[in-house]
Amino acid sequence: MIRVQTILISRYPANLAAGLLVSFGGVLALALATRMFTPTASSGAAEAGVMFYGYLLYTCLSNSLWRIGYSLRQDQIQGTMEGLYLTPAPKFASLISRAVPLFVLTATGAALALAAVNLIVGQLPAHNLGLAAVVFVCSVVGTLGLGFCFAAYCLVAGDTASSTLNLIEFGLLVVCAMFFPFGVLPEVVRWFSRLIPLSYCVDAFRSTLLGFPPGFPELAPIRIELAIVIAYALAAPVLGYAFFRVVERRLRENGRLGQY
Amino acid sequence: MGSHAPLPRPTVRAGLEIAAWAVYARYRELAGYPGWFLLDVFIPIITAAVPILLGRAAGGANAAANFSQRAGTSNYAAFLLIGANTFLMTLRAFWDIGLWLRNEQQTGTLESLYTTPADRRWILVGLAGFNLARGLVNFALSFVLGCLVFSVNPGQGNYVIAMAFLSVGVIPLYALSLFYGALVLRLKETNALIQIAQSLLTLAMGIYYPVTVLPPLARALALLVPPTWMTNGMRAALLDTGYLLGAWSRDLAVLAAMCLIGPPLAFSIFRRTERSLQRGAGMGEF
Numbered sequence: 179m180i181r182v183q184t185i186l187i188s189r190y191p192a193n194l195a196a197g198l199l200v201s202f203g204g205v206l207a208l209a210l211a212t213r214m215f216t217p218t219a220s221s222g223a224a225e226a227g228v229m230f231y232g233y234l235l236y237t238c239l240s241n242s243l244w245r246i247g248y249s250l251r252q253d254q255i256q257g258t259m260e261g262l263y264l265t266p267a268p269k270f271a272s273l274i275s276r277a278v279p280l281f282v283l284t285a286t287g288a289a290l291a292l293a294a295v296n297l298i299v300g301q302l303p304a305h306n307l308g309l310a311a312v313v314f315v316c317s318v319v320g321t322l323g324l325g326f327c328f329a330a331y332c333l334v335a336g337d338t339a340s341s342t343l344n345l346i347e348f349g350l351l352v353v354c355a356m357f358f359p360f361g362v363l364p365e366v367v368r369w370f371s372r373l374i375p376l377s378y379c380v381d382a383f384r385s386t387l388l389g390f391p392p393g394f395p396e397l398a399p400i401r402i403e404l405a406i407v408i409a410y411a412l413a414a415p416v417l418g419y420a421f422f423r424v425v426e427r428r429l430r431e432n433g434r435l436g437q438y
Numbered sequence: 439m440g441s442h443a444p445l446p447r448p449t450v451r452a453g454l455e456i457a458a459w460a461v462y463a464r465y466r467e468l469a470g471y472p473g474w475f476l477l478d479v480f481i482p483i484i485t486a487a488v489p490i491l492l493g494r495a496a497g498g499a500n501a502a503a504n505f506s507q508r509a510g511t512s513n514y515a516a517f518l519l520i521g522a523n524t525f526l527m528t529l530r531a532f533w534d535i536g537l538w539l540r541n542e543q544q545t546g547t548l549e550s551l552y553t554t555p556a557d558r559r560w561i562l563v564g565l566a567g568f569n570l571a572r573g574l575v576n577f578a579l580s581f582v583l584g585c586l587v588f589s590v591n592p593g594q595g596n597y598v599i600a601m602a603f604l605s606v607g608v609i610p611l612y613a614l615s616l617f618y619g620a621l622v623l624r625l626k627e628t629n630a631l632i633q634i635a636q637s638l639l640t641l642a643m644g645i646y647y648p649v650t651v652l653p654p655l656a657r658a659l660a661l662l663v664p665p666t667w668m669t670n671g672m673r674a675a676l677l678d679t680g681y682l683l684g685a686w687s688r689d690l691a692v693l694a695a696m697c698l699i700g701p702p703l704a705f706s707i708f709r710r711t712e713r714s715l716q717r718g719a720g721m722g723e724f
Contacts, residue, residue: 193629193630195630195634196629196630196631196633196634196637199633199634199637199638200633200636200637202637203636203637203638203640203641204637204640206640206641207640207641207645207646207647208488208489208492208646210646210647210651211489211492211493211518211646211647212489212492212493212496213508213647213651214489214493214504214505214508214509214514214646214647214651215492215493215494215496215497215501215504215505215514216496216497216504217497217500217504218504218507225492225495225496228492228495229492337471338471338473341471341473341474341477342473344477344481345477345480348480348481348484351484351488352484352487352488355491357488357491357492358488358491358492358494358495359495361495362491362492362494362495363491
């Protein structure tokens with residue numbers, strides 16, 4: 179099923195180019211924005227690192243939320259969803275396979291963006307790569323759970339899901355402080371940040387790569403954050419998929435699975 | 439059998455009626471999704487909030503002073519809000535024309551429109567007019583709300599000149615979006631094409647920075663894009679950041695020149711794309 183999704187994506191070169199450029203353009207603009215606020219003599223590498231490493235997780239979140247749900251919605255509109263349900267293919271594989279090829283594309287775009295940011299602000303700090311990789315993988319796995327939940331919502335809400343998704347995406351961007359330190363958020367917002375596991379993923383990931391400078395991690399000691407990240411990776415996909423199956427079963431029973 | 443009398447030439451009044459009906463149809467279509475309107479008010483605020491918060495973290499107590507050295511104003515919140523709002527307005531122009539064309543193609547109603555005697559240009563004028571009105575309302579609401587959120591005085595600067603830049607700038611902007619619409623019809627890819635435009639415009643328009651910080655080649659390319667002049671002109675008028683050619687009249691003259699060149703060129707390209715498609719597989723193929 180990953181192969182099917184890969185073929186689908188590769189048949190539309192404009193989509194490939196768009197996927198790369200979106201990663202590249204957005205982060206480059208933010209890197210230039212960061213330079214606007216740093217002293218002329220300073221490179222702003224540390225601040226750019228805060229922005230860029232949070233951006234990496236943001237792209238994974240965005241892929242999970244958009245790709246899985248949107249892809250299912252397209253199947254609903256095209257009428258191929260019910261056909262898929264007649265096959266013996268596991269539903270979990272059907273959901274995961276929609277996001278995997280895009281992660282590869284996003285990784286390529288992120289590599290380009292990293293090169294561009296390094297060109298603008300100088301070498302970004304990159305410490306504890308092994309631990310950072312573990313945190314990253316756990317975070318990505320955890321965001322798949324969010325993707326499953328949103329996919330269920332897409333099946334129910336139809337076209338209006340996109341505006342809800344935008345709100346959720348932007349809300350998480352701010353509350354989970356993906357592009358800036360948690361310290362600049364008002365205390366009341368930080369209170370909400372502490373309730374969302376993704377915040378700890380963001381904080382742990384960039385604190386690890388920045389080499390734990392003073393004040394980082396910001397939300398909790400790194401051991402607690404790592405425990406939350408791992409628990410998030412284990413629980414979120416299971417709970418998200420369970421929610422998806424409940425909604426999907428309800429729609430099937432009502433005969434609405436193929437309706438749009 | 440007698441000869442048929444030629445069809446009467448369509449009048450401007452008839453064209454305006456067509457445009458008015460296009461406005462009404464688009465309004466009815468979008469009225470079912472009030473959430474999108476609200477989203478358009480909040481997205482620029484969040485788009486501006488990200489670099490504002492990032493900048494405060496990066497610059498600390500000297501954030502405003504550091505920003506002023508590069509941008510010519512310490513009022514970075516208003517600077518970024520103007521950029522974010524003009525960016526969304528630009529994106530809306532691209533999305534609304536391109537997406538409308540593509541949706542009509544996919545639902546099969548585009549060919550029906552082509553069989554009517556209505557001049558398609560008036561339909562596009564109506565669509566652009568509605569989207570523009572919606573964009574201006576969103577701009578005003580979002581800018582004022584953003585100023586309240588970031589404690590910025592929304593009433594500062596020369597609004598007359600700022601409005602002049604906005605009013606003149608939207609004409610070549612919609613011409614650009616029509617050109618993009620022709621691309622969407624030809625390539626039959628909406629999301630990808632608009633995302634590419636979005637990425638390029640993010641860099642070219644200077645949403646978060648003045649275009650003068652870009653390398654020379656990038657700056658030259660950015661100056662070919664009407665929204666760049668529009669954004670810079672509004673910032674210069676409201677925040678006194680400086681005009682690209684030294685005076686507002688010169689910058690406005692460049693935008694006016696784009697108004698003269700843009701729409702006829704865009705209509706010409708659109709018409710050629712239409713004819714090419716009609717000779718081939720037809721407008722309805724998607």
